[in-house]
Amino acid sequence: MNKTKCIIFDLDGTIGNTLPLCIAAFKKAIEPLAGRVLSDKEIIATFGPSEEGTVRALIPAQYERGIEDYLRHYRDMHAMCSAPFEGMTEVLDYAKDRNVRLALVTGKGWRSTEMTLDIFDIRSYFDVIETGSPLGPRKVQGIRSVLSQLGITPEESLYVGDAPSDIEASREAGVPVVSAAWAETADPELLRSFQPDRLFLTIEDFKQYMEQAVQ
Structure with a gap:
């Protein structure tokens, strides 16, 4: 070796253990803008690109708002994984x-x-x-x-x-x-x-x- x-x-x-935090923040940011509930599986399926790619895949028409909301919730909810x-x-x-x-x-x-x-x-x-x-x-x-x-x-x-x-x-x-x-x-x-x-x-x-x- x-x-x-x-x-x-x-x-x-x-x-x-930040994946649950990411998923929770995506739901909190995207669901109100998308007008529907997202499953964990649906969110995880968009992973590969950064979070900007996830937001673009799920709510392309509200991309800028989605990114800023995600980052705000991600920071505010980070006590989930401190x-x-x-x-x-x-x-x-x-x-x-x-x-x-x-x-x-x-x-x-x-x-x-x-x-x-x-x-x-x-x-x-x-x-x-x-x-x-x-x-x-x-x-x-x-x-x-x-x-x-x-x-x-x-x-x-x-x-x-x-x-x-x-x-x-x-x-x-x-x-x-x-x-x-x-x-x-x-x-x-x-x-x-x-x-x-x-x-x-x-x-x-x-x-x-x-x-x-x-x-």
Whole structure:
């Protein structure tokens, strides 16, 4: 195993349990403008682009209002998830203490990403932050940008994410991938079917693996 010099994290469902918050904020913002009730499944089906893409898909005629309402509700409701998953800050501390470079590649838009990083008080851990695009998924480009900026090879890095799309993006970028299955929103069996390099059900198990990978 190559020594891991860089760990790239997803945000929602990986660092914190923010997916329920996202869905709740979308419902609160979009349902009044759409004049109907939205299911969780309908909202999740639009994920890939940033939240701007979700709003454009569901209420294109009221795009600007929808975005601003979403961000306002996202911030106001963030008490639903006021801290990272238990043990995650210790993971970040351990990596930083051993000079492992940390990066964030998320599909979230930059404004909601900044809100969450500030509320979690973890922004300073990350050397590079790549956020999503309203035009469509860009995790492959985000991962490649991180490696380019930090001067690290794909084999020396690791992506940690909770979705099948994270596995696919990592494979395309040539980066080893760990599936984070510790969130209530994760589907471990579905993730296993995509054959990640490793899958962990708890942050503690991931931390033990990481301690070996960064030696």
